[in-house]
Amino acid sequence: MTRQHxxxxxxxxxxxxxxxxxxxxxxxxxxxxxxxIANAFGLSVNQAGFIVTAAQLGYAAGLLFLVPLGDMFExxxxxxxxxxxxxxxxxxxxTSQTLGMMILGTALTGLLSVVAQVLVPLAATLAxxxxxxxxxxxxxxxxxxxxxxxxxxxGLLADLGGWRTVYWVxxxxxxxxxxxLWRGLPVVPQNNQLNYPQLLASVFRLFRTQPLLRxxxxxxxxxxxNFSILWTSMAFLLSAPPFHFSEGVIGLFxxxxxxxxxxxxxxxxxxxRGKAHHxxxxxxxxxxxxxxxxxxxxxxxxxxxVGILILxxxxxxxxxxxxxxxxxxAPDARNRLTAxxxxxxxxxxxAGSLLSASAYQHGGWNAVCLAGVIVALLAGFVWWRGYHQxxxxxx
Numbered sequence: 001m002t003r004q005h006x007x008x009x010x011x012x013x014x015x016x017x018x019x020x021x022x023x024x025x026x027x028x029x030x031x032x033x034x035x036x037i038a039n040a041f042g043l044s045v046n047q048a049g050f051i052v053t054a055a056q057l058g059y060a061a062g063l064l065f066l067v068p069l070g071d072m073f074e075x076x077x078x079x080x081x082x083x084x085x086x087x088x089x090x091x092x093x094x095t096s097q098t099l100g101m102m103i104l105g106t107a108l109t110g111l112l113s114v115v116a117q118v119l120v121p122l123a124a125t126l127a128x129x130x131x132x133x134x135x136x137x138x139x140x141x142x143x144x145x146x147x148x149x150x151x152x153x154x155g156l157l158a159d160l161g162g163w164r165t166v167y168w169v170x171x172x173x174x175x176x177x178x179x180x181l182w183r184g185l186p187v188v189p190q191n192n193q194l195n196y197p198q199l200l201a202s203v204f205r206l207f208r209t210q211p212l213l214r215x216x217x218x219x220x221x222x223x224x225x226n227f228s229i230l231w232t233s234m235a236f237l238l239s240a241p242p243f244h245f246s247e248g249v250i251g252l253f254x255x256x257x258x259x260x261x262x263x264x265x266x267x268x269x270x271x272x273r274g275k276a277h278h279x280x281x282x283x284x285x286x287x288x289x290x291x292x293x294x295x296x297x298x299x300x301x302x303x304x305x306v307g308i309l310i311l312x313x314x315x316x317x318x319x320x321x322x323x324x325x326x327x328x329x330a331p332d333a334r335n336r337l338t339a340x341x342x343x344x345x346x347x348x349x350x351a352g353s354l355l356s357a358s359a360y361q362h363g364g365w366n367a368v369c370l371a372g373v374i375v376a377l378l379a380g381f382v383w384w385r386g387y388h389q390x391x392x393x394x395x
Contacts, residue, residue, distance in 0.1 A: 008126050008135055015184045016123050017139050019083070019177050020116040021146030026086060026170055027055050027113045028150035030106060033163045040163065041099055054103045056350060058110025063117060063343045068199045070118040070335030071192050076185040079118055080178050086112035087174035094167035105167075116143055117342050121334035124327045125188065130272055133324035137268025140320050144261040144312075148254040192332065203336045210329055215386030216322040217341045219280070221348030222379035226287060227315045228352030229372045230294060230308070231257070233360040237298060237368075256305045260312030267317035271324035283318040284383055286310055288376040295369040319345070 008016075030037065030051050038048035069078060089112060092105030120139050127135040157166045194202060206213055234253065238245045270279045290310035297304025326337050352375070359367040 008123065008131075012126075012184055013123070013135060013138055015180060016119050017142030019079075019142075019181055020119050020139050021142040021149075022173060022177055023083065023086060023113050023119075023146070024116045024143050025146035025150035025153070026090060026109045026174070027059055028147055029154040029166050029170060030055065032151045032155045033158055033166065036158060036163045037102070041102070043099060047099060050099075051102055051106050054107040055110035056346075058107040059114060060343070060346055060350075062111040062114030063339055063346060064203075065200070066111065067114050067117045067339040067342070068203055068336045069196075070121060070338075071333055072190060072194065072196065072199055074190060075118065075122050075188050076182070079115055079122070079185065080182045082112050082115035082118065083174055083178040083181060086115060087171050087178065090167050090171040090174060094164050094171055114342075116146075117338050118335060120323065121327065121338045122185075122188065124323075124334055125331070126186070132327065133268035133271035133276075133320070134265075135268065136324050136327070137265045137320040140268075140316065140323065141262055141265050144316055145258050148257045148261065148312075152252065152254050199336065202333065203340045206330070206333065206336060207340055211386070212329060213326055213337065213340060215382065216326050217344035218382050219284075219379055219386075220319060220322050220341055220345040221351075222375055222382065223284075223287065223315045223318050223348070224345045225348040225352030225355070225375050226311065226372055226379070228349045229356040229359075229368060229375065230311055232353045232356035233365070233368045234304075236360055237365050243301070253305070253308065256308045257312040260309040261316045263309070263313045264316035264320060267320040268324050271321050276321050276325050279321045280318055280383060283314040283321070284376070284380045287314040287318070288373065288380065290314065291369050291372045291376060294372065295366070298365045 034048045034051065037051065038044070041048075066082070086109055089105050089108030089110075092108065093102060094105075096102040096105055120136065120143070123135050123139045124132050154166045157169055192199075207217070235250050237243070238250045238253070267279050267283070270276070287310075290307050293303045293307030293310065295307075297307055322341065323338075326341055327334050329337060355371050355375075356368055359371045363370070
């Protein structure tokens with residue numbers, strides 16, 4: 001049954017949202033467990049860090065080389081296959097006895113967790129035109145919730161049964177999710193005649209020929225850099241004087257970020273109503289202002305929570321708007337548009353993490369906040385310049 005333009009039922013939208021969050025969460029379970037894993041395998045801090053690096057590199061490779069396949073193969077079969085293979089990576093990690101096996105499982109899971117980025121353009125294709133932005137917003141809320149809550153869930157499961165429990169539970173959940181997606185997703189055949197090398201080349205051609213994509217991709221890069229600047233160094237702030245919070249308490253701050261992410265869902269609906277320009281402009285302004293509250297966070301937990309809420313709200317809101325807008329460019333190339341945009345988005349996140357760690361090491365929390373302000377200002381400049389060059393379609 002093909003339901004390419006039949007719209008999405010609320011149940012199918014919920015299923016795709018949960019699948020998106022669960023798949024991307026697989027890439028983040030290791031972060032709060034690194035110290036425990038290092039002790040279990042007798043690793044140094046640097047060796048343990050390779051586990052996270054493997055996940056990041058796997059995810060980057062998946063964005064560039066696997067996501068475009070959604071414009072080439074039937075997508076239900078592709079999504080189910082990737083979900084099962086991701087479960088295989090989690091199984092390798094759960095049973096690993098050496099660092100090499102751990103890195104292999106983590107890299108494979110990272111590579112295949114980009115199935116989330118195949119689900120998002122599929123949702124945009126299945127949704128009716130007047131609901132597309134709202135649907136993308138809902139699915140993307142699931143994705144960001146997966147990122148933010150993975151750390152909290154991993155910590156709780158590890159407390160109950162050790163770090164391997166996290167990966168055993170995740171393996172079972174991914175297999176069950178693959179079965180649910182096989183039963184729930186419609187068959188959406190593809191008519192694309194490009195071969196794989198042509199498919200990859202077309203991603204770069206879209207960047208070259210579409211100024212809208214370049215502007216929105218650069219915005220995505222900068223807003224996710226802002227997100228990473230905050231979240232990379234926040235644990236250092238909260239574990240130091242005057243707070244001295246435990247890892248469990250620090251993990252709970254992810255709930256504030258999740259609340260902010262959920263608040264951004266209406267951004268997609270505003271894009272549907274032709275308000276994408278306003279959503280972007282106000283979002284970037286609030287992003288800049290959020291750093292004022294975040295800077296006060298070194299003295300006040302309440303101020304920090306307010307800053308987290310505003311920053312995650314605006315990052316997610318602009319991100320949803322970006323995707324809603326770029327999907328109008330070429331409906332038959334939505335997976336390639338996603339690959340190009342999300343690769344830029346991921347580069348921004350990685351760069352933001354590096355910048356944040358360096359800033360904190362050299363200047364503490366004030367330097368982190370200064371870095372956030374500079375990147376937010378740069379995002380505003382990119383938006384202003386792109387808008388005045390008429391890089392966006394009519395909004």
